[in-house]
Amino acid sequence: MPTVKVYKGTSSSSSDVICNVSNGRIYKKTSSSSSDVSCNVSGERIYQGTSSSSSSALYNVSSGKVYKGTSSSSSDVVFNIKDGKIFKGTSSSSSDILATIKDNKVYKGTSTSSSSTLFTMDGFVTIEELVAIWHTVQYSY
Numbered sequence: 001m002p003t004v005k006v007y008k009g010t011s012s013s014s015s016d017v018i019c020n021v022s023n024g025r026i027y028k029k030t031s032s033s034s035s036d037v038s039c040n041v042s043g044e045r046i047y048q049g050t051s052s053s054s055s056s057a058l059y060n061v062s063s064g065k066v067y068k069g070t071s072s073s074s075s076d077v078v079f080n081i082k083d084g085k086i087f088k089g090t091s092s093s094s095s096d097i098l099a100t101i102k103d104n105k106v107y108k109g110t111s112t113s114s115s116s117t118l119f120t121m122d123g124f125v126t127i128e129e130l131v132a133i134w135h136t137v138q139y140s141y
Helices: 127-140
Strands: 004-008 017-022 025-028 037-042 045-048 057-062 065-068 077-082 085-088 097-102 105-108 117-121
Touching (some): 025 127, 037 127, 077 127, 117 127
Antiparallel strands (some): 017 025, 025 037, 057 065
């Protein structure tokens, strides 16, 4: 699979690369060094760094729901992805929309205006990779 770059806002400049995705690993900026792996995807789980130990599991993704760690309990749903929207927890209420996903861009809230673009991806990613990118963008920058 080709490497997918993730840019700040609507940029496509290499100086604005937040992270890149290659073979299920999310690397910081344009790096391809294992020491710069923010998180990695294995199956339906997202792990911290290069680890695949259950103690390093950040999220478990199942049927669009994103759970804390290795949990599959509804009380541990951090957010859910449905119909191109990222919702808080198990909600599907428009007031709980954290982001909108459209045309390889992720926008803040319900907006699809260029000024609300959080990040732009230059290719296709899986839902698990999107969760890993979201984590990297939210907690690393």
